[in-house]
Amino acid sequence: MISALHIEHLHKSFAGTPAVRDLSLTVSPGEIFGLLGPNGAGKSTTINMISGVCRIDSGTVRVFGHDNCTERCITRRLVGVMHQEIVTDNFFTIDRALRIHAGYYGVPRDNSWRELLIDQLGLGPHLHKSMNSLSGGLKRRFMVAKAMIHKPRLLILDEPTAGVDVELRRNLWDFVREINRDGVTVLLTTHYLEEAEQMCGRIAIMNHGELIALEETSRLLARIEGRHLQVTLEHPLQEVPAELHDLQPALRESGQMLHLVLEAGQGAGAVLRRITDLGIEVGDVETLRPGLEEVFLHLTGKRPDNGQAGGK
Amino acid sequence: MKRFRQPEKFVAWLPFATLLQKEVRRFLRVSFQTLLAPIVTASLYLFVFGATLGERISVMEGFSYAQFVIPGLILMGVITNSFANTSSSLFISRYLGNIVDLLVTPISAPQFIFAYTLAAMLRGLLVGSAVLGISTFFAELPWVHPFATLVMAALASFLFAQFGLIAALHANTMDALSMFNNFLIVPLIYLGGVFYPISILPPFWERLSHFNPMFYIIDGFRQTILGVGDVPLIVSFSATFAMALALFCWAALLIGRGYKLRL
Structure with missing residues (x-):
């Protein structure tokens, strides 16, 4: 069976400092896969290399069997990514920006899908507001919609619930589970470890650019x-x-x-x-x-929010 | 039937058309700044040199000063606005980080370049056309080679759209970006013969003006309208074409490699 995501010996340095070192992992189709690690562990760099924002120094990334470098046009359509940093184009309203983003992917107009996204993410009342008038939580919800607008088969969510209120967070995860049941593979990073515990079938933990654990969530928890x-x-x-x-x-x-x-x-x-x-x-x-937080502390010596474990 | 299903058909031209449309919408949304302001500036030039000082100045036999200066002012509007459109749009996208919205999509480097370029050309040519329209109140032009006029305007616009892309990729600050316009384009335009024919300069300065790339663009454009110029039209056209091609290759190389776009 072709993997949804197959990463082999991936390496990336910035100004001589390695950000990702010899990373290899495979995500199966239909999985919800968690990529965790403290700040600066290399999670976002890995996501940036998968999505094409970042150049790959060495190694390969294959999405549903297609090489990310040589078949970029295909892989870009297969991947939807919501980046951690909030970036919006303040010239446009949510409605216009979603239409523009769908167009970038060459996706013919699909109003029913667009409306479903707007409805699920609670964007309806804000559709004609300009970006700079939106709150941080709304911008993040818009970014989730933008990542899904072209119906990707691999959805990458980098901290999707940061700054989002509890009810919407629950709605978002329900929606992610729903599209996952429809066959969409999900790769997510989150600082809310209880979310990762509940959502992910398998979890990889990175620290200092390296993969330090990759196991089924239940096995990872059994480590402690x-x-x-x-x-x-x-x-x-x-x-x-x-x-x-x-x-x-x-x-x-x-x-x-x-x-x-x-x-x-x-x-x-x-x-x-x-x-x-x-x-x-x-x-x-x-x-x-024992929860994932303890596993995390045990493996990295850090809390997921980058606070140091307090043991002396 | 599953409601979530990747579309089986993708429209190949849609990414390009969307980016072009977005770029046009971008400058139309701030049309006071992007269209009206340069038209007002050019109109003031026309008033000063066409209706007031122009009557006391004579630089080219057989033509009034207004007739001489209008082609240069039209081209100045085309050039500066084409440059401003690509340079500001791409630089702001880089600066604010929303360039990632393009990097994660299947838009190719040629689609990227041509969408940005065509939008910039549209803005430049809109400003140029407006200046031309206003200039009819000040002088009548002979329009010797109208088709060649259009070609030269489009070529100049294309050239400066490429230069705008290059400047946006090289500049790391807004200050650095403004230097391209204030310390390179504007001086070269002013010294390139917009307001005077280089033949009236002392021999040393006249020879030096031949090294100013702007001189060929302005002289060629004026020649397509008035029928007279400092160098043969084919020389001006060839020089402009060669510069446009060189800058296009440079911009394509930078964007193809993701220079300062991809980390």
Whole structure:
């Protein structure tokens, strides 16, 4: 079966600094695939190389079997991309800009699809407003519509929900699931890891331009075993006492939150007694199932929003 | 039946037509700045040199000063507006980042160049035609070779549309872009014989003027209207054609390679 996206030994440097190093991955048709990593990991550069905004130093990108460099006219039509940065042409209204973008792809007029997009993304009341009068969230929704206007078979969404309110975020993901059921392959990046957990069948994690993990989401989550204990402290800690180091401690929220990993069979009560015996006052306690955020922290040492993990 | 299905047919000419239409809409949306302002400026030149000072100046035997200066003013409108259209549009797209809207689409480099160029030519020729219309209030022109006039105007417009693309790709700031116009095009136009025939200059300056590319464009264009010029028409036409071809190749090379467009 032909892959929706096949990347082989992709490499890109800017002024001698590698941004993407020897990246190889394959996305199957019909998948919702997550590409995660901290800021500067190389996700957007990879997306830019797939979409043709960025030149490829070495390696290949194939979209549904077509080479991105030698068959660019075909691959451009197969890919729809929503870039992370909001870019609009302030000369035009949403309505005009969508018509222009469809025309760039040579797509004959398809009013029903256009109207469906406008409806699903809640753009109807704003159709005749000029771009510079739109809020950031509206601009982002417009960019999603623009990426889909030519009915791509591979849809790339780079942080599509940043700055979008909760209801619209839910509508957007419902819509993405719907078109995915109709056969559209989706590659997405997001800083909302719970979204990636819920949406993606497989997830790749990049760090410093390299691929450091690529697995089914459930397997990736299984990498972190045991329960997690989140302890809210009455007084912030500067440093985790050495007596707790066997619990893989991480200090968060400026030392106000202590995150610990409990091994199988280890009781939360015993751990709490150890903490209070050290003279640390506990305000609140919560046990957590390990999520993608923990996997992310474990693999990259960073939170997805680029904050450093607090463990000392 | 699935409602999401990639279109089976793509219209090959549609990307080009859409980009051309978008570029035309762009300058029409700000027509006070892109059409009306240059027409007003040219009209003021016509008034100053045609109706007031012109009556006291004589530079070419058999023609009034207004008759002499009108072809140059028409061409100046064509040239500066063709240049301004491609240079500002492409530079702003680069500057604001919305050039990615084109880079992710199947638009080819030739489609890109010709769409930008044709829109710029349309703006240049619209301004030129308006100046021509207004000039009829100041002087009557003999129109010796009207078809050649059109060809020279189109060629000059094409040439400066290419130059605008090149300038937009090389400039990194708005300031740098304005330098192309203020320190290159305008001085070369003014010294290229819009307001005087180079034959009235002292020998050294006359010889130097032959190295000004603008001189051939202006002289050739004027010759198609008045029938007289400083160099034979074939020389002016050939020089203009060669420059247009050279700049087109340069622009095509830059855009084909994605110079300062693709990261």
